[in-house]
Amino acid sequence: MTAFDRKLPSPDRPLFQVQGLSKYYGSRIGCADVSFDLYPGEVLGIVGESGSGKSTLLSCLAGHMAPDTGRVIFDTAEGPRDTVTMGEAERRRLARTDWAYVHQNPRDGLRMGVSAGGNVGERLMAVGARHYGNIRDKANDWLGRVEIAADRIDDRPRAFSGGMQQRLQIARNLVTGPRLVFMDEPTGGLDVSVQARLLDLLRGLVREMGLSAIIVTHDLAVVRLLADRLMVMKGGHVVEQGLTDQVLDDPQHAYTQLLVSSVLQV
Amino acid sequence: MIEIRNLSKSFTLHNQGSAVIPVMAGAALTVASGECVGLIGNSGAGKSTLMRMVWGNYLAASGSIRVGEVDVASAEPRQIIRLRRDTLGYVSQFLRVVPRVPTLDVVAEPLLNLGVQADQARNRAAALLSRLNIPERLWSLSPTTFSGGEQQRVNIARGFAHAYPALLLDEPTASLDAANREVVLTLIEEAKARGAAILGIFHDEVARDRVCDRVVDVRAYTPKAA
Numbered sequence: 001m002t003a004f005d006r007k008l009p010s011p012d013r014p015l016f017q018v019q020g021l022s023k024y025y026g027s028r029i030g031c032a033d034v035s036f037d038l039y040p041g042e043v044l045g046i047v048g049e050s051g052s053g054k055s056t057l058l059s060c061l062a063g064h065m066a067p068d069t070g071r072v073i074f075d076t077a078e079g080p081r082d083t084v085t086m087g088e089a090e091r092r093r094l095a096r097t098d099w100a101y102v103h104q105n106p107r108d109g110l111r112m113g114v115s116a117g118g119n120v121g122e123r124l125m126a127v128g129a130r131h132y133g134n135i136r137d138k139a140n141d142w143l144g145r146v147e148i149a150a151d152r153i154d155d156r157p158r159a160f161s162g163g164m165q166q167r168l169q170i171a172r173n174l175v176t177g178p179r180l181v182f183m184d185e186p187t188g189g190l191d192v193s194v195q196a197r198l199l200d201l202l203r204g205l206v207r208e209m210g211l212s213a214i215i216v217t218h219d220l221a222v223v224r225l226l227a228d229r230l231m232v233m234k235g236g237h238v239v240e241q242g243l244t245d246q247v248l249d250d251p252q253h254a255y256t257q258l259l260v261s262s263v264l265q266v
Numbered sequence: 267m268i269e270i271r272n273l274s275k276s277f278t279l280h281n282q283g284s285a286v287i288p289v290m291a292g293a294a295l296t297v298a299s300g301e302c303v304g305l306i307g308n309s310g311a312g313k314s315t316l317m318r319m320v321w322g323n324y325l326a327a328s329g330s331i332r333v334g335e336v337d338v339a340s341a342e343p344r345q346i347i348r349l350r351r352d353t354l355g356y357v358s359q360f361l362r363v364v365p366r367v368p369t370l371d372v373v374a375e376p377l378l379n380l381g382v383q384a385d386q387a388r389n390r391a392a393a394l395l396s397r398l399n400i401p402e403r404l405w406s407l408s409p410t411t412f413s414g415g416e417q418q419r420v421n422i423a424r425g426f427a428h429a430y431p432a433l434l435l436d437e438p439t440a441s442l443d444a445a446n447r448e449v450v451l452t453l454i455e456e457a458k459a460r461g462a463a464i465l466g467i468f469h470d471e472v473a474r475d476r477v478c479d480r481v482v483d484v485r486a487y488t489p490k491a492a
Binding site for chain 2: 039042192193196197199200203207224225228229242243245246248249250252253254257258261
Protein backbone atom coordinates (compact mmCIF):
# COMPACT_ATOMS: atom_id res chain seq x y z
CA MET A 1 0.00 0.00 0.00
CA THR A 2 1.28 3.47 -0.76
CA ALA A 3 -0.12 6.74 0.46
CA PHE A 4 -1.34 7.58 -3.01
CA ASP A 5 -3.99 5.01 -3.83
CA ARG A 6 -6.13 4.90 -0.75
CA LYS A 7 -9.87 4.93 -0.63
CA LEU A 8 -11.61 8.08 0.51
CA PRO A 9 -12.76 8.03 4.11
CA SER A 10 -16.45 8.19 4.82
CA PRO A 11 -17.33 11.60 6.26
CA ASP A 12 -19.81 10.05 8.67
CA ARG A 13 -17.30 7.75 10.28
CA PRO A 14 -14.77 9.20 12.73
CA LEU A 15 -11.23 9.23 11.40
CA PHE A 16 -9.78 9.32 14.88
CA GLN A 17 -11.35 8.32 18.19
CA VAL A 18 -9.77 8.95 21.56
CA GLN A 19 -11.29 7.19 24.53
CA GLY A 20 -10.38 7.68 28.19
CA LEU A 21 -6.78 8.62 27.54
CA SER A 22 -4.62 9.32 30.61
CA LYS A 23 -0.91 9.82 31.17
CA TYR A 24 0.75 10.29 34.54
CA TYR A 25 4.28 11.35 35.40
CA GLY A 26 4.61 9.45 38.66
CA SER A 27 1.82 10.86 40.79
CA ARG A 28 1.51 14.03 38.70
CA ILE A 29 -1.18 14.23 36.05
CA GLY A 30 -0.02 14.73 32.47
CA CYS A 31 -3.49 14.48 31.01
CA ALA A 32 -6.50 12.67 32.41
CA ASP A 33 -9.48 10.93 30.88
CA VAL A 34 -9.49 12.68 27.51
CA SER A 35 -12.08 11.53 24.97
CA PHE A 36 -13.11 12.94 21.61
CA ASP A 37 -13.97 11.95 18.03
CA LEU A 38 -12.45 13.67 15.02
CA TYR A 39 -14.15 13.40 11.62
CA PRO A 40 -12.55 13.64 8.17
CA GLY A 41 -11.85 17.24 7.21
CA GLU A 42 -12.20 18.59 10.75
CA VAL A 43 -9.64 20.77 12.47
CA LEU A 44 -9.54 20.47 16.26
CA GLY A 45 -7.73 23.10 18.33
CA ILE A 46 -6.41 22.30 21.80
CA VAL A 47 -5.72 25.35 23.97
CA GLY A 48 -4.54 25.86 27.52
CA GLU A 49 -1.69 27.54 29.35
CA SER A 50 1.78 26.02 29.79
CA GLY A 51 1.56 22.89 31.88
CA SER A 52 -2.09 22.26 31.06
CA GLY A 53 -1.22 18.92 29.49
CA LYS A 54 -1.86 19.83 25.88
CA SER A 55 1.62 18.83 24.66
CA THR A 56 1.52 15.59 26.65
CA LEU A 57 -1.83 14.83 25.06
CA LEU A 58 -0.53 15.52 21.55
CA SER A 59 2.51 13.29 22.14
CA CYS A 60 0.24 10.46 23.28
CA LEU A 61 -2.09 10.93 20.32
CA ALA A 62 0.76 10.89 17.83
CA GLY A 63 2.34 7.81 19.38
CA HIS A 64 5.48 9.60 20.59
CA MET A 65 4.61 8.66 24.15
CA ALA A 66 2.67 5.67 25.48
CA PRO A 67 -0.43 6.63 27.47
CA ASP A 68 -1.09 4.82 30.76
CA THR A 69 -4.71 4.11 29.91
CA GLY A 70 -7.08 4.70 27.03
CA ARG A 71 -7.51 3.96 23.37
CA VAL A 72 -6.45 5.97 20.30
CA ILE A 73 -8.32 4.51 17.35
CA PHE A 74 -7.45 5.48 13.79
CA ASP A 75 -9.55 4.55 10.77
CA THR A 76 -6.82 2.81 8.73
CA ALA A 77 -7.22 1.41 5.22
CA GLU A 78 -7.95 -1.93 6.92
CA GLY A 79 -10.56 -0.39 9.23
CA PRO A 80 -10.42 1.17 12.71
CA ARG A 81 -7.36 0.11 14.73
CA ASP A 82 -6.14 0.96 18.22
CA THR A 83 -2.76 2.60 17.64
CA VAL A 84 -1.76 2.22 21.29
CA THR A 85 -1.74 -1.57 21.11
CA MET A 86 -0.52 -2.00 17.54
CA GLY A 87 3.12 -2.99 16.98
CA GLU A 88 5.88 -0.41 16.83
CA ALA A 89 6.63 -1.14 13.17
CA GLU A 90 3.04 -0.66 12.16
CA ARG A 91 2.74 2.58 14.13
CA ARG A 92 5.91 3.89 12.49
CA ARG A 93 4.49 3.09 9.08
CA LEU A 94 1.34 5.01 9.99
CA ALA A 95 3.48 7.97 11.07
CA ARG A 96 5.15 7.96 7.63
CA THR A 97 1.99 7.58 5.57
CA ASP A 98 -1.41 8.59 6.95
CA TRP A 99 -0.08 10.83 9.72
CA ALA A 100 2.15 13.85 9.81
CA TYR A 101 3.61 15.84 12.68
CA VAL A 102 4.56 19.50 12.44
CA HIS A 103 6.86 20.53 15.28
CA GLN A 104 6.90 23.98 16.84
CA ASN A 105 10.59 24.27 16.11
CA PRO A 106 11.26 23.42 12.44
CA ARG A 107 14.70 22.13 13.47
CA ASP A 108 12.96 19.20 15.18
CA GLY A 109 11.08 18.27 12.03
CA LEU A 110 13.68 18.96 9.35
CA ARG A 111 17.08 17.50 8.49
CA MET A 112 19.11 20.68 8.70
CA GLY A 113 22.08 19.28 6.77
CA VAL A 114 20.00 18.12 3.80
CA SER A 115 18.78 20.38 0.96
CA ALA A 116 15.21 21.67 0.89
CA GLY A 117 14.40 19.35 -2.01
CA GLY A 118 16.04 16.47 -0.15
CA ASN A 119 13.96 17.14 2.94
CA VAL A 120 10.78 16.79 0.93
CA GLY A 121 12.06 13.91 -1.23
CA GLU A 122 13.17 11.92 1.78
CA ARG A 123 9.57 11.55 3.00
CA LEU A 124 8.59 10.29 -0.44
CA MET A 125 11.42 7.76 -0.52
CA ALA A 126 10.37 6.55 2.93
CA VAL A 127 7.06 5.44 1.44
CA GLY A 128 8.69 3.73 -1.51
CA ALA A 129 9.21 6.37 -4.23
CA ARG A 130 12.40 5.55 -6.17
CA HIS A 131 12.36 7.46 -9.47
CA TYR A 132 14.68 10.45 -9.00
CA GLY A 133 12.98 12.63 -11.62
CA ASN A 134 9.52 12.06 -10.14
CA ILE A 135 10.72 12.74 -6.62
CA ARG A 136 12.39 15.98 -7.69
CA ASP A 137 9.30 17.09 -9.65
CA LYS A 138 7.06 16.39 -6.71
CA ALA A 139 9.42 18.13 -4.28
CA ASN A 140 9.50 21.13 -6.61
CA ASP A 141 5.72 21.18 -6.83
CA TRP A 142 5.40 21.18 -3.03
CA LEU A 143 8.03 23.85 -2.52
CA GLY A 144 5.95 25.99 -4.88
CA ARG A 145 2.77 25.28 -2.93
CA VAL A 146 4.37 26.51 0.28
CA GLU A 147 5.80 29.51 -1.60
CA ILE A 148 9.48 28.58 -1.55
CA ALA A 149 11.15 29.74 -4.79
CA ALA A 150 12.33 26.99 -7.15
CA ASP A 151 15.91 28.32 -7.09
CA ARG A 152 16.13 27.50 -3.36
CA ILE A 153 15.55 23.74 -3.83
CA ASP A 154 19.23 22.90 -3.37
CA ASP A 155 19.77 25.21 -0.39
CA ARG A 156 19.89 23.81 3.11
CA PRO A 157 17.20 24.85 5.59
CA ARG A 158 19.74 26.53 7.85
CA ALA A 159 20.03 29.21 5.15
CA PHE A 160 16.24 29.82 5.41
CA SER A 161 14.34 32.25 7.61
CA GLY A 162 12.19 30.85 10.43
CA GLY A 163 9.01 31.27 8.40
CA MET A 164 10.52 29.50 5.38
CA GLN A 165 11.77 26.67 7.56
CA GLN A 166 8.27 26.22 8.95
CA ARG A 167 6.77 26.17 5.43
CA LEU A 168 9.41 23.64 4.37
CA GLN A 169 8.51 21.47 7.35
CA ILE A 170 4.87 21.60 6.25
CA ALA A 171 5.82 20.61 2.67
CA ARG A 172 7.90 17.71 3.99
CA ASN A 173 4.96 16.54 6.06
CA LEU A 174 2.21 16.91 3.49
CA VAL A 175 3.98 15.60 0.38
CA THR A 176 2.91 12.03 1.12
CA GLY A 177 -0.75 13.02 1.35
CA PRO A 178 -1.45 12.29 5.01
CA ARG A 179 -5.02 12.20 6.33
CA LEU A 180 -4.28 13.45 9.83
CA VAL A 181 -1.78 16.15 10.78
CA PHE A 182 -0.65 16.86 14.33
CA MET A 183 0.65 20.38 14.87
CA ASP A 184 2.39 21.65 17.98
CA GLU A 185 2.27 25.47 18.07
CA PRO A 186 2.83 25.66 14.28
CA THR A 187 2.90 29.46 14.25
CA GLY A 188 4.74 29.91 17.57
CA GLY A 189 8.00 31.78 17.31
CA LEU A 190 7.08 33.41 14.00
CA ASP A 191 6.43 37.11 13.68
CA VAL A 192 2.82 38.02 13.10
CA SER A 193 2.98 38.83 9.38
CA VAL A 194 4.63 35.46 8.68
CA GLN A 195 2.04 33.80 10.93
CA ALA A 196 -0.79 35.21 8.84
CA ARG A 197 0.68 33.81 5.65
CA LEU A 198 1.18 30.42 7.25
CA LEU A 199 -2.41 30.40 8.54
CA ASP A 200 -3.73 31.11 5.07
CA LEU A 201 -1.53 28.38 3.62
CA LEU A 202 -2.72 25.84 6.21
CA ARG A 203 -6.36 26.74 5.66
CA GLY A 204 -6.02 26.29 1.90
CA LEU A 205 -4.27 22.92 2.30
CA VAL A 206 -6.84 21.64 4.78
CA ARG A 207 -9.61 22.57 2.34
CA GLU A 208 -7.96 21.23 -0.83
CA MET A 209 -6.67 17.97 0.65
CA GLY A 210 -9.63 17.32 2.98
CA LEU A 211 -7.15 17.00 5.83
CA SER A 212 -8.03 16.49 9.44
CA ALA A 213 -5.77 18.26 11.89
CA ILE A 214 -5.16 18.55 15.62
CA ILE A 215 -3.49 21.81 16.55
CA VAL A 216 -2.05 22.56 19.96
CA THR A 217 -1.54 26.24 20.66
CA HIS A 218 -1.94 28.86 23.34
CA ASP A 219 -2.95 31.46 20.75
CA LEU A 220 -6.73 31.95 20.71
CA ALA A 221 -6.58 34.09 17.56
CA VAL A 222 -4.91 31.21 15.69
CA VAL A 223 -7.58 28.69 16.69
CA ARG A 224 -10.39 31.11 15.88
CA LEU A 225 -9.16 31.30 12.30
CA LEU A 226 -8.03 27.72 11.85
CA ALA A 227 -10.01 25.32 14.04
CA ASP A 228 -13.60 24.10 13.60
CA ARG A 229 -13.72 22.77 17.12
CA LEU A 230 -11.95 23.65 20.31
CA MET A 231 -10.90 21.79 23.43
CA VAL A 232 -9.78 23.75 26.51
CA MET A 233 -7.38 22.05 28.94
CA LYS A 234 -6.42 22.92 32.47
CA GLY A 235 -4.37 20.83 34.89
CA GLY A 236 -4.46 17.84 32.53
CA HIS A 237 -8.25 17.83 32.26
CA VAL A 238 -10.47 18.91 29.39
CA VAL A 239 -12.65 21.58 31.02
CA GLU A 240 -14.68 22.54 27.98
CA GLN A 241 -15.08 21.59 24.33
CA GLY A 242 -17.31 22.62 21.46
CA LEU A 243 -17.58 24.64 18.30
CA THR A 244 -14.66 27.09 18.22
CA ASP A 245 -16.65 30.33 18.04
CA GLN A 246 -19.10 29.07 20.65
CA VAL A 247 -16.34 28.29 23.14
CA LEU A 248 -14.68 31.67 22.50
CA ASP A 249 -17.86 33.82 22.33
CA ASP A 250 -19.93 32.08 25.02
CA PRO A 251 -17.47 30.21 27.27
CA GLN A 252 -19.19 28.13 29.95
CA HIS A 253 -16.35 27.12 32.24
CA ALA A 254 -14.75 29.57 34.68
CA TYR A 255 -11.28 28.89 33.33
CA THR A 256 -12.31 29.44 29.70
CA GLN A 257 -14.01 32.70 30.68
CA LEU A 258 -10.80 33.82 32.33
CA LEU A 259 -8.73 32.74 29.31
CA VAL A 260 -10.94 34.55 26.81
CA SER A 261 -11.22 37.72 28.89
CA SER A 262 -7.45 37.84 29.37
CA VAL A 263 -6.70 38.32 25.69
CA LEU A 264 -5.51 41.81 24.86
CA GLN A 265 -7.65 43.52 22.26
CA VAL A 266 -5.62 44.86 19.35
CA MET B 267 -37.10 27.21 7.32
CA ILE B 268 -36.18 28.70 10.70
CA GLU B 269 -38.30 27.70 13.68
CA ILE B 270 -37.52 28.80 17.23
CA ARG B 271 -39.46 27.41 20.17
CA ASN B 272 -39.41 28.25 23.86
CA LEU B 273 -35.83 29.44 23.70
CA SER B 274 -34.07 30.74 26.81
CA LYS B 275 -30.61 31.93 27.59
CA SER B 276 -28.62 33.07 30.60
CA PHE B 277 -25.00 33.95 31.17
CA THR B 278 -23.08 32.73 34.21
CA LEU B 279 -20.09 34.95 34.98
CA HIS B 280 -17.86 32.66 37.03
CA ASN B 281 -15.19 35.26 37.57
CA GLN B 282 -17.59 37.95 38.73
CA GLY B 283 -19.10 36.28 41.77
CA SER B 284 -20.79 33.62 39.61
CA ALA B 285 -23.49 36.12 38.72
CA VAL B 286 -26.24 34.52 36.66
CA ILE B 287 -27.80 36.91 34.19
CA PRO B 288 -30.98 35.69 32.49
CA VAL B 289 -31.22 37.41 29.12
CA MET B 290 -34.00 35.59 27.31
CA ALA B 291 -36.98 33.38 28.12
CA GLY B 292 -39.70 31.79 26.03
CA ALA B 293 -38.55 33.15 22.68
CA ALA B 294 -40.46 31.76 19.70
CA LEU B 295 -40.56 32.71 16.05
CA THR B 296 -40.61 31.24 12.58
CA VAL B 297 -39.20 32.40 9.27
CA ALA B 298 -40.59 30.78 6.15
CA SER B 299 -38.69 30.40 2.87
CA GLY B 300 -38.86 33.63 0.88
CA GLU B 301 -39.70 35.62 3.98
CA CYS B 302 -37.71 38.29 5.81
CA VAL B 303 -38.36 38.80 9.53
CA GLY B 304 -36.89 41.79 11.36
CA LEU B 305 -35.92 41.71 15.03
CA ILE B 306 -36.71 44.92 16.90
CA GLY B 307 -36.25 46.11 20.46
CA ASN B 308 -34.02 48.60 22.18
CA SER B 309 -30.31 48.11 22.48
CA GLY B 310 -29.55 45.32 24.96
CA ALA B 311 -32.97 43.71 24.57
CA GLY B 312 -31.39 40.59 23.05
CA LYS B 313 -31.62 40.94 19.27
CA SER B 314 -27.99 40.00 18.68
CA THR B 315 -28.12 37.33 21.38
CA LEU B 316 -31.03 35.66 19.60
CA MET B 317 -29.22 35.91 16.27
CA ARG B 318 -26.05 34.37 17.75
CA MET B 319 -28.03 31.48 19.21
CA VAL B 320 -29.38 30.73 15.74
CA TRP B 321 -25.82 30.90 14.36
CA GLY B 322 -24.70 28.59 17.16
CA ASN B 323 -21.94 30.64 18.76
CA TYR B 324 -24.15 31.26 21.80
CA LEU B 325 -25.43 28.18 23.59
CA ALA B 326 -29.14 27.96 24.27
CA ALA B 327 -30.11 27.12 27.87
CA SER B 328 -33.32 25.43 26.75
CA GLY B 329 -35.69 25.27 23.80
CA SER B 330 -35.10 24.44 20.15
CA ILE B 331 -33.81 26.27 17.06
CA ARG B 332 -34.56 24.39 13.88
CA VAL B 333 -32.79 25.55 10.74
CA GLY B 334 -33.79 23.21 7.94
CA GLU B 335 -33.26 19.73 9.35
CA VAL B 336 -30.91 20.69 12.17
CA ASP B 337 -31.75 21.72 15.75
CA VAL B 338 -28.90 24.15 16.44
CA ALA B 339 -29.69 24.11 20.17
CA SER B 340 -28.79 20.43 20.46
CA ALA B 341 -26.67 19.68 17.38
CA GLU B 342 -23.12 18.31 17.42
CA PRO B 343 -20.41 20.78 16.37
CA ARG B 344 -19.89 18.96 13.07
CA GLN B 345 -23.59 19.25 12.21
CA ILE B 346 -23.40 23.00 12.79
CA ILE B 347 -20.22 23.21 10.71
CA ARG B 348 -22.03 21.49 7.84
CA LEU B 349 -25.13 23.66 8.32
CA ARG B 350 -22.99 26.80 8.08
CA ARG B 351 -21.28 25.55 4.96
CA ASP B 352 -24.39 24.51 3.06
CA THR B 353 -27.50 26.11 4.50
CA LEU B 354 -27.03 29.01 6.88
CA GLY B 355 -25.22 32.26 6.06
CA TYR B 356 -24.41 35.11 8.44
CA VAL B 357 -23.46 38.70 7.75
CA SER B 358 -22.13 39.98 11.07
CA GLN B 359 -21.29 43.59 11.80
CA PHE B 360 -17.58 42.89 11.82
CA LEU B 361 -15.33 41.29 9.29
CA ARG B 362 -13.02 38.65 10.75
CA VAL B 363 -10.45 37.29 8.29
CA VAL B 364 -6.96 35.87 8.08
CA PRO B 365 -4.71 38.92 7.61
CA ARG B 366 -3.04 39.36 4.21
CA VAL B 367 -5.59 37.28 2.30
CA PRO B 368 -6.82 39.19 -0.81
CA THR B 369 -10.37 40.52 -0.71
CA LEU B 370 -11.35 38.46 -3.76
CA ASP B 371 -10.37 35.24 -1.95
CA VAL B 372 -12.11 36.32 1.27
CA VAL B 373 -15.36 36.66 -0.70
CA ALA B 374 -14.80 33.46 -2.72
CA GLU B 375 -14.01 31.32 0.35
CA PRO B 376 -17.55 30.15 1.18
CA LEU B 377 -17.84 28.83 -2.38
CA LEU B 378 -14.42 27.16 -2.25
CA ASN B 379 -15.51 25.44 0.97
CA LEU B 380 -18.46 24.02 -0.96
CA GLY B 381 -16.13 22.62 -3.58
CA VAL B 382 -16.86 25.16 -6.33
CA GLN B 383 -14.01 25.50 -8.86
CA ALA B 384 -11.61 28.31 -7.97
CA ASP B 385 -12.12 30.37 -11.16
CA GLN B 386 -15.89 30.06 -10.92
CA ALA B 387 -15.84 31.09 -7.26
CA ARG B 388 -13.62 34.09 -8.04
CA ASN B 389 -15.90 35.15 -10.91
CA ARG B 390 -18.87 35.15 -8.57
CA ALA B 391 -16.84 37.07 -5.96
CA ALA B 392 -15.76 39.62 -8.56
CA ALA B 393 -19.34 40.17 -9.73
CA LEU B 394 -20.50 40.82 -6.16
CA LEU B 395 -17.61 43.15 -5.35
CA SER B 396 -18.36 45.14 -8.53
CA ARG B 397 -22.00 45.42 -7.63
CA LEU B 398 -21.09 46.63 -4.17
CA ASN B 399 -18.79 49.27 -5.68
CA ILE B 400 -15.51 47.96 -4.27
CA PRO B 401 -12.95 49.25 -6.80
CA GLU B 402 -11.15 46.47 -8.67
CA ARG B 403 -7.74 47.83 -7.62
CA LEU B 404 -8.59 46.83 -4.02
CA TRP B 405 -9.51 43.22 -4.80
CA SER B 406 -5.95 41.94 -4.50
CA LEU B 407 -5.48 43.65 -1.12
CA SER B 408 -6.50 42.37 2.30
CA PRO B 409 -9.69 44.04 3.55
CA THR B 410 -8.17 44.51 7.03
CA THR B 411 -6.96 47.99 6.02
CA PHE B 412 -10.24 49.05 4.38
CA SER B 413 -12.62 51.67 5.75
CA GLY B 414 -15.57 50.56 7.90
CA GLY B 415 -18.04 50.88 5.03
CA GLU B 416 -15.78 48.96 2.66
CA GLN B 417 -15.27 46.16 5.17
CA GLN B 418 -19.02 45.98 5.67
CA ARG B 419 -19.55 45.60 1.91
CA VAL B 420 -16.85 42.89 1.69
CA ASN B 421 -18.66 41.11 4.51
CA ILE B 422 -21.95 41.37 2.62
CA ALA B 423 -20.37 40.09 -0.59
CA ARG B 424 -19.00 37.11 1.35
CA GLY B 425 -22.40 36.46 2.92
CA PHE B 426 -24.18 36.53 -0.43
CA ALA B 427 -21.55 34.56 -2.42
CA HIS B 428 -23.39 31.30 -1.86
CA ALA B 429 -27.19 31.17 -2.24
CA TYR B 430 -27.83 30.03 1.35
CA PRO B 431 -31.41 28.86 2.00
CA ALA B 432 -31.29 30.74 5.33
CA LEU B 433 -29.53 34.02 6.09
CA LEU B 434 -28.85 36.03 9.24
CA LEU B 435 -28.19 39.74 8.69
CA ASP B 436 -26.93 41.92 11.54
CA GLU B 437 -27.32 45.59 10.52
CA PRO B 438 -26.38 45.00 6.88
CA THR B 439 -27.02 48.61 5.85
CA ALA B 440 -25.29 50.34 8.77
CA SER B 441 -22.42 52.62 7.72
CA LEU B 442 -23.35 52.48 4.03
CA ASP B 443 -24.06 55.43 1.73
CA ALA B 444 -27.37 55.69 -0.15
CA ALA B 445 -26.13 54.02 -3.35
CA ASN B 446 -24.60 51.03 -1.57
CA ARG B 447 -27.55 50.75 0.75
CA GLU B 448 -29.72 50.39 -2.34
CA VAL B 449 -27.48 47.61 -3.69
CA VAL B 450 -27.70 45.70 -0.40
CA LEU B 451 -31.49 46.05 -0.21
CA THR B 452 -31.74 44.75 -3.78
CA LEU B 453 -29.51 41.79 -2.88
CA ILE B 454 -31.83 41.02 0.03
CA GLU B 455 -34.90 41.24 -2.23
CA GLU B 456 -33.24 38.91 -4.75
CA ALA B 457 -32.40 36.43 -2.00
CA LYS B 458 -36.02 36.47 -0.85
CA ALA B 459 -37.20 35.97 -4.43
CA ARG B 460 -35.07 32.83 -4.77
CA GLY B 461 -36.62 31.50 -1.56
CA ALA B 462 -34.14 32.39 1.19
CA ALA B 463 -35.47 32.68 4.74
CA ILE B 464 -33.95 35.82 6.25
CA LEU B 465 -33.74 36.91 9.87
CA GLY B 466 -32.35 40.40 10.28
CA ILE B 467 -31.62 43.31 12.57
CA PHE B 468 -32.18 46.69 10.89
CA HIS B 469 -31.98 49.93 12.83
CA ASP B 470 -32.60 51.72 9.55
CA GLU B 471 -36.43 51.88 9.62
CA VAL B 472 -36.89 52.68 5.96
CA ALA B 473 -34.78 49.67 5.01
CA ARG B 474 -36.68 47.52 7.49
CA ASP B 475 -40.06 48.55 6.13
CA ARG B 476 -38.93 47.82 2.61
CA VAL B 477 -37.51 44.29 3.01
CA CYS B 478 -39.17 42.88 6.14
CA ASP B 479 -42.49 41.07 5.84
CA ARG B 480 -42.93 41.08 9.62
CA VAL B 481 -41.14 42.25 12.72
CA VAL B 482 -40.70 40.49 16.06
CA ASP B 483 -40.13 42.58 19.17
CA VAL B 484 -37.63 40.69 21.33
CA ARG B 485 -38.64 42.72 24.43
CA ALA B 486 -41.46 40.19 24.76
CA TYR B 487 -38.78 37.59 25.56
CA THR B 488 -36.75 39.67 28.01
CA PRO B 489 -37.00 38.07 31.47
CA LYS B 490 -38.80 40.31 33.94
CA ALA B 491 -36.86 42.05 36.72
CA ALA B 492 -33.57 40.99 35.21
